[in-house]
Amino acid sequence: MVKLMVSTEENLKTAFAGESQANRKYTAFSRKAEKDGFPNIARMFKAIAEAETIHAINHYKALSMVKSTAENLQVAIDGEHYEVTEMYPPMVETAKKEGHKQGERSTHFALETEKVHEKMYNVALEKVKAGEDVKKVNYFICPVCGYTFEEDDLPDNCPVCKARKESFMKF
């Protein structure tokens, strides 16, 4: 009898994906619990979500996937570029064809936002190559669509979903 052995590397990749998803699920569940009037369950979900983040990062580090900041920025650029050019456009089209309104909305929101992320990471990589950090600015995130802004060019309304700037989250 041959028992197939899964390598630790494969296990860590599987675990990283699972823990990453658990973090996002619990974050979504936390927000829902808050809305449903269970602030303590919301806090429990939030705390455990953070623990899953620690697990995910531990697995990712064990895979030696966290490298220099320049290398990490390149990985980030490649990921965003893939999403913008290959992943999201056909997803938006499929959602349209299926009449899946919420799916069309969420994939469109992500597609438009990832374009900005790719640009921001490219700017950062050029800076790091020159031995510099990016300039100190506040970052703002649209809570509806995730669109990402720097404080220098903050519009009154989100260009993607029209949310008001007063609702943006500051980082």
Ligand SMILES: [Fe+2]
């Ligand atoms: Fe992104």
Ligand SMILES: [Fe+2]
């Ligand atoms: Fe938005």
